[in-house]
Amino acid sequence: MPSNRAAWVVTQGKPLEVKEALYTQPGPNEVVVKNAAVAINPVDWLLPSVVSMFTPQVKLPFVFGDDCAGTVVEVGEGVDTLKVGDRVLGLAVSFDKRSNKASEGAFQEYTVLRTNLTSKIPDWMSFESASVIPLGLATAACGLFLEDFLGLQLPTAPKPQKPTGETVIIWGGSTSVGYASSLDSETVDRVDKQTGCNTIQLAVAAGYEVISTASPHNHEYLKRLGATEVYDYNSPTVVQDIVATMNNKHRISAGAYAIGVGSLAACIDILSKTKGKKFVAQASHDIPMKEFPTSMLAIMWKMGSSFVGWKLKGFMSGVGYKFVWSTEVMANKLGSEMYEKFLPIALAERSFLPAPEPQVAGRGLEGIEEAFEVAKEGVSAKKIVVSL
Template identity: 40%
Template sequence: MPENRAAYLMGEKVRPLAVKPGPYTPPGPNQILVRVAAVAVNPIEYIKQDLGGLLYGWVKCPHVLGSDVAGTVVEVGGSEEATGRFRPGDRVVGQALGSEKKFNNSTMGAFQHYVLLQTNMVSPIPDGLSFEKAAVLPLALSTASCGLFQRDQLALRHPVAIADTAADDKKAEKETLIIWGGSTSVGCNAIQLACAAGYEIVTTCSPRNFDLVKSLGAAAAFDYRDANAAVSEIVQFCKNKKVVGALSMGGDAGRGCVEVLRQLPKGGGSCRFLSRVSYATPENKDAGLPARIWCMLSFSVWLWVKSVRHGIRSNVVVGTTLEGNEVSKAIYEDFLPRALASGQFVAAPQPEIVGKGLEFVQTALDTLRKGVSAKKLVVEI
């Protein structure tokens, strides 16, 4: 039996992660066992390390964190779902769910050599896509998909792979979606998914990333750093258009989206719905718990007042909920394999390789905590 090693969170607020032997666990029904080739890191992981039991309070340490996995299938669980889609040796990308309350299992955390993945959260990848590039996708892809397509969120049409149908070039005017934070990991995925679903995208980012978001399909991009100007420009862009809602990424992005949505003309068929990927957070990343709580509460009150006055509805996105509904199949099985193979969908943003080996996962988390732009930090395993 192969030997497994994992990077464990040993206790609440304990740093660094401890790399040590871990169990090698065969897959159960609707699971595959993957030999990890690359992982990417996400803010939720360093936030868990910083806040301890205040986040994922059900997790008991030692525990293996991590969501973003790319690697090779080693074993396939005994179910028609697993054996019908995957074989040992397949190259795949998938979202690890070990920290989710439903599973709460370190054998399903990304930061190790061998990880168990649920088959409905995994997609095969083409030979031309490296593991390092593929690893940037899972959590950002899932989060964008939840916000765009779940029935309790924007509930948009599902994306369609070009290989399945011809593009609808005859449509006179596309409906418009607002994405605030288009160059973020979630934003890069959301732009591509919404374009594949037939929507026109207007987004925000810094000017140095305008070319990036437009290459992914955005029709227009505006500078988020001057929020008042961005709001005015987006409102003007959306004039006489049918807007299907907004998706916001970033600590204060929700405010900009609300200001746009409230100015949409009533009776024009536009939807005043905001899917919020991020909570409001203090600008100081080292702010203590009281400051974080105050920031979230003050934004919540502001949002409630605006919602009541202007008829705006909103919901917070949790990027794992698609595992329990039809969106996981729509993305990981029906859309992504063919879209990646045809080049319709690309892995974005670009990966930045931090190092090779589980010991570099902590380095990647520490680097991410300081802030990155239009890239995702990846560790080769």
């Protein structure tokens, strides 16, 4: 079997250590992928500092990482949709409690991927571009399509579903989506277009009209992705403006998707004053990632304060909400619907765009730690990627 190396979290709060890792053969409905590129999400640089608090099931040393793209080198029993040599992207789920296996982490040379979280990519697409998609797609899909959230009808490719006549409110349509992807307004402008590539495109492909918010310089971009109207989330009248356009044009809400600091409260306000579904899929806490505490007491205090405020606001307005946990796609048919059925066709037909553009900030496993630092600072219209 091939030799393998990984970027390990050996000690909480310490830099990654690149060293040997066991090459793990695939089980039923799994493949092994030789990674050519991995992407960096906020959760990737946050978790090594808070492993014991957010992933208590994980025992160090461990391999994290969510987004990867590469070539299939081995297939497990029952796999008939993928073969050795296929170029793929995949969502790695090592730290989810239903996996809890270092072999399923992206930050290594050979990753075990589940076939329902793996998509073929076309020859024209680079591995670096493909690697920006998996986690953002999962987060968007869970909030939009799972019954516990908005429960929208599924998208189709290459042509979208027939229009439903309903409107989805996507607050923060140009922001990055991921676990606990909480962004302040400054960071929203730097770490942008990830959701624009996912939530807006998926909602439009499912047959829904989209009203979104973003900084003015991203308005045209979001319209090109399919948003009907885009508003400046920094405007003091943005909530009233969206409510007015919904009511004046007799639009029916299919619910809202909240991304970014303050987004949940804004979405609750909008849905409480408009007709239609009164539920918000919540992708963010009201704690900017750069200010995320590392002590349990501080986390409990900050998150607890936000929770009480949200609970009261939701109760008083009659609007429900629930936080999106991306790896839910591994436990139901949504993973297969997105990664095996929809995405390969949509990518091949170019009806789904792999955005934002990748910015290579390191090479080799040794470059992941350096890429963390670049990602923390934020980039404009890019997603940080490491080429392997």
